[in-house]
Amino acid sequence: MKRRDFFRNTALGALGAAFTAPLRAIGQTTASARNIIFMVSDGMSNGTLTMASLLRQRKEGKQSHWLQLYESGKATRALMSTASATSLVTDSAAGSSAWGGGVRVPNGSLNVGADGTHYTPILQKFKKAGRATGCVTTVPITHATPAGFCINNSHRGDMGEIALQYLPLQFDVMLGGGREYFLASHRKDKQDLLQQYQNNGYTVIDNRDALLQLPAANSSPVLGVFCENGLPYALDREQDTTLQQQIPTLAEMTTQAIRRLSKHPKGFMLQVEGGKVDWAAHANDAAALLYDQLAFDDAVKVALDFAATDKNTLVIITTDHGNANPGLYYSDKANSNFDKLHTMRHTNDWILNGIQRSTTPAALIERIEHAQGLVITPAEAGSLLAHYSQLDGDGLYNPRKLPFKELAMIQSAYTSINWGGMDHTADYVELAMTGPGSELLPPFVKNTDLHPFILKHAGI
Template sequence: TIKNVIIMIGDGMGPQQVGLLNSYAKYAPNSIYKAKGRTTAMEKVMAAGTLGYAYHEAANVLVTDSAASATQFATGVHAGSEMIGCDQFGDSAKTILETAKELGKSTGLVSDTRMTHATPAAFAAHQSHRSKENEIAIDLLNNEVDVMLSGGLRHWIPTEASDKNSALHQQLKTRTGGKLKIKSKRKDSRNLLAEAEKKHYALAFTKSQLKQAKGSKILGLFSYSGMPNGIQETLTKNDPNRTIPTLKEMTMKALDVLSKNNKGFFLMVEGGQIDWAGHNNDVGTMLHEMLKFDETIEYVYEWAKNRDDTLVIISADHETGGFGFSYSRRNLLEPKDLPGNLFKGEKFRPNFNFGSYDILDKLYNQKLDYPDIMTQFDALPPSQQTPDSLVEIVNKNTQFPITQAEAAAVLATEENEYYVAGHQYLGAKTFPKVHDFKEFYVYSNEVRYDLLGRVVGKYQNTVWATGTHTNTPVPLIAVGPKNVTAQFGKMMHTTEWAQYAIKALR
């Protein structure tokens, strides 16, 4: 019988993102997997478990967003676009986490985004729209999820905390070790941290506080909004002064605390920034997000593999970006001699450029993600915000140098032909200038990240289809007792595998 269920979601992780990780592990000359026989944890769990395929459309539409998709695999029922924890008709739907609580099990949510972001929210909140993050925080607290570890402090502190002269602001500065931006996104005076302490939560804001946190209930909020991206995590992982826990470290703590309940537990772990890198068409960052998630899978698999009471499900909510390596007509290979008989007196001369392995190391060596590159650019005085300045920042932080003309293309704008007054994303009169599939690049000024990703595509042998999601079916991996995991080995909708998970928990 199953006592524990662990669901691991790579947000935006389609077969293409798994392919990126696999190509890097197998072929990058300096791959970090060389010492591990070039085998990823993802490959290990696929070999050990049952492999299926999940399609994930939300109710009555062709493409899902993260909120509807997470709601569907949290509840086992179809949800409408952008809803949290409710069915397609707008009624609250019971989640697997709530079922676990009823059974006396411990519950946990871990994410490298924000605790109130779509995926974790869908397991323990019930709201009409994913943007209601202040209300979602209250739901999470009222649901008394035992372990909550993520970012997004801004939705848990009262509006008064934004006043830098207030006692509360100073107190929070001290408690968070002075490392976090203290600013509230709430519109009220509710201090959810104080409310959490009344409910006997230990609070943690740094890696060391998380390590020291005692008891069966922990609320850990380690950043103002999203947690560090994959590149930042890779570059700081071994820094003794690092104050923010990694996705793997948060997961380790969650398992440590939750597994003390002899009735078992439910845990959801999200690698949520795979999706963000996909939205930004940022391959280098997406690789590091996959490495971050794979390292966490490795730990969970090692923890669970010799147990017969634990079901681990690894999947995704959708694919983001329509990514792929592709062959091109640029930079053709020089003809060369081969030793084989069939090439006597003839050169090996492929018609196209099929992509070289050194691209993979160059992707790994990226130093900043695209949002950080553009943040540096935007911080320059307006007179210095020129294509030349962008060239300098990009070429210093990536190994795919761009030209002045390419930088100018990234910065070009045009009238927004899809202008909608007051719309969160489409309310800008001008928009970055996209030359093809422009309708699928929707996030206003952030589209500059995608334009950079598309400009360097020819140097990376990479292509992108969109700045949003695709309905490409995603991997579904189940590890645990074979009598339970066998049913996952087929093509099914996310609501179906959710029902299997809920049934296994019961």
């Protein structure tokens, strides 16, 4: 062999190895995970993870459970590309489908390709393999992220149809909001799906006590829909005893789901979603965002505690995409401004939904001070109230067109928290794994890589 050919072939071989190493790592397996817990903080930008951990550190004196994994060296960490088939910026349907079906599909689609091809969702594969399956979320159980693990539908917004699609699949635990998609009074076809689920052997529950009292030995599938639309924000729930009695926390739902699924002799796969993190980011609602991220972090602890005892569970913690790119920005008062979140009692969602056209600037100033301890000026109150003469607010999940953006801009001077926008971003996102097989996670992956990774390490 000529000397230059030797070097050329060696270089090409090294280059090929560099490109294929991550794929080989995903395909390899040195251990088999009996259980998979896949945790999604929907719409979590890196700034969200950072600020929530800072809030927990400064308020409670401890790091977030997610970042404790990094500090202790107990997790493998990677960055993940989140694009869909049609855009560098994914939506939650395509984002979840990348994991669920293993293929990038168009935004708005659930495991259905642009050519109409249906890709089998991962929970159906686990079910076919004889494993227990479930989803837990703080938004409607029919919403994009859980649905991406469960069904095929070219329209993520057809949640009434998705509720019907779940029925014959017999997933073992499905917990969240979205009761209206199961009620005859709210459905276009007037079908009483809650009754149909009961007729098909499901245990149907609608409140926290019923969830906490579920017998673990009961093998019937469980459908829990605890409210219409999404669950209340964690911060608002903590100030309302009625909501506390009616609505479980994400950590409580995760605990009960694991408690039931872990009884299955062949193991399980569970998806856990902090869905309201995304809704809060769309609204630029800092208090809602960070306390729901901490509620998700509490659910992370539940999963990690189980995995530590079980020693045969792969825990995956990530997000489907960034959203709004919030951050704590420099000022001389950045620390003290940020620490105002310690004593906040309510979200911007609570503040704005309690304002009417007749609300006076003085009443608004008092409402915001009561909710968050911030004392805005009469001029700021007047500028916010001006939007109530004709509501025209931005942001997704804002049916009343409330002025979320304007309130966030006012608050930035008092909290030092600023926002990049009100929608999803193309950021590469955090991905953490711990448990059997996690050591083989490459440092950079595509979202679709997780589908074969999970199947390999679950032995499916």
